[in-house]
Amino acid sequence: MTCTARPGPREIWLAYDEASNRGDHDAAAAFVAPDLAVLVNGVPALSSVAEDRAVQTELIRCYPDYARSFVGALEDGDSAAIEWRMHGTPAPGVDLPPLDVPGCSVVRCRDGRIVEARLYHPTGALDRVADRALGRD
Numbered sequence: 001m002t003c004t005a006r007p008g009p010r011e012i013w014l015a016y017d018e019a020s021n022r023g024d025h026d027a028a029a030a031f032v033a034p035d036l037a038v039l040v041n042g043v044p045a046l047s048s049v050a051e052d053r054a055v056q057t058e059l060i061r062c063y064p065d066y067a068r069s070f071v072g073a074l075e076d077g078d079s080a081a082i083e084w085r086m087h088g089t090p091a092p093g094v095d096l097p098p099l100d101v102p103g104c105s106v107v108r109c110r111d112g113r114i115v116e117a118r119l120y121h122p123t124g125a126l127d128r129v130a131d132r133a134l135g136r137d
Contacts, residue, residue: 009080009109010073016114017084021067023060025053033113040119040127051134058133059126063088063099071102079108086126096125 007015012031019027029049038046046052060066071083081104088099103121107114131137 007112008075009078009107009114010075010082012109012112012114013073013080013082013105013107014070017068017070020056025056028056029053031113033110033115036115036117038117038119040130041121041123042118045119045130046134054133055130059088059129062091062094062096062129062132064091065089066099078110079106081106096128099125101126 016028016031019025019031029052032049032052034049036046036049036052037044038052046055066086066088068084068086071085073080073082083104084102086099086101086103090096090098101121101124103119105120106118108116128137
């Protein structure tokens with residue numbers, strides 16, 4: 001009998017993060033459920049894979065050297081708390097400060113995809129990027 005373990009939420013998030021850091025939005029989208037629900041600091045922020053892709057695209061446009069570093073994780077069943085730090089230098093002509101943001105994502109996964117993410121981080125540049133991407137600025 002062969003036992004094939006399904007990837008846990010930590011592994012799924014790491015694969016999503018690796019694709020995001022490469023700027024490969026198609027690969028990143030493969031790890032996100034179409035009905036993704038995202039809260040940022042307790043407030044609903046995204047409700048689809050398309051909105052996630054728009055924010056990721058704008059993030060890389062504003063910070064071409066953007067990278068999110070994995071700090072650590074705690075996993076429990078289909079959920080994980082992921083600690084990370086984002087870094088980036090603003091593109092020429094972009095009116096944003098350098099990106100140096102610590103944060104934590106609590107993700108829940110189903111069938112190998114992230115279905116819910118609750119992000120906690122200081123407000124500032126990341127909020128401005130999301131607002132630009134979603135036409136809320």
